[in-house]
Amino acid sequence: MREVIQISTDSRNGLYDITGQVREIISKSKIPEGIATVYVQGATAAIMIQENWDQSVQTDVINLLTKLIPPGVWLHDHQDSNGDAHLKAGIIGPSETIPIINGDLGLSTWQNIFLCEFDGPRSRRNIVVTVLNAEPISGE
Numbered sequence: 001m002r003e004v005i006q007i008s009t010d011s012r013n014g015l016y017d018i019t020g021q022v023r024e025i026i027s028k029s030k031i032p033e034g035i036a037t038v039y040v041q042g043a044t045a046a047i048m049i050q051e052n053w054d055q056s057v058q059t060d061v062i063n064l065l066t067k068l069i070p071p072g073v074w075l076h077d078h079q080d081s082n083g084d085a086h087l088k089a090g091i092i093g094p095s096e097t098i099p100i101i102n103g104d105l106g107l108s109t110w111q112n113i114f115l116c117e118f119d120g121p122r123s124r125r126n127i128v129v130t131v132l133n134a135e136p137i138s139g140e
Helices: 019-029 055-068 083-092
Strands: 002-007 014-017 034-040 045-051 095-101 111-117 125-133
Touching: 002 019, 014 055, 019 034, 019 111, 019 125, 034 045, 045 055, 045 083, 045 095, 055 083, 083 111, 111 125
Parallel strands: none
Antiparallel strands: 002 125, 014 111, 034 095, 034 125, 045 111
């Protein structure tokens, strides 16, 4: 099963919690055991699993990446001023794979799934969620 989540972002850099939307897709799939892959389409965004309880962790992630990869100093900035966004997205990566356990995401208490926006604001980011069933092989 595959579905696309579309969200808009309101800042140049930010983490956006998409756990609820992914959980709805898992529920619709009725797959009790398997994996879910969450993949963002675009070269300037990423997917990250991070703490969901304390907003300061998400702010710290953005602050760290901004210190490590400042804007305005990259060769690609001569084309469209977003060289830092490409580098941040490349380091974090476009996807995460999460186990499905008993029909729910196999996240711990403090984990959520976030879209990482590094080149916003954007009117639409597409996140592809693919759900795969892990049916046992006959005879097991």
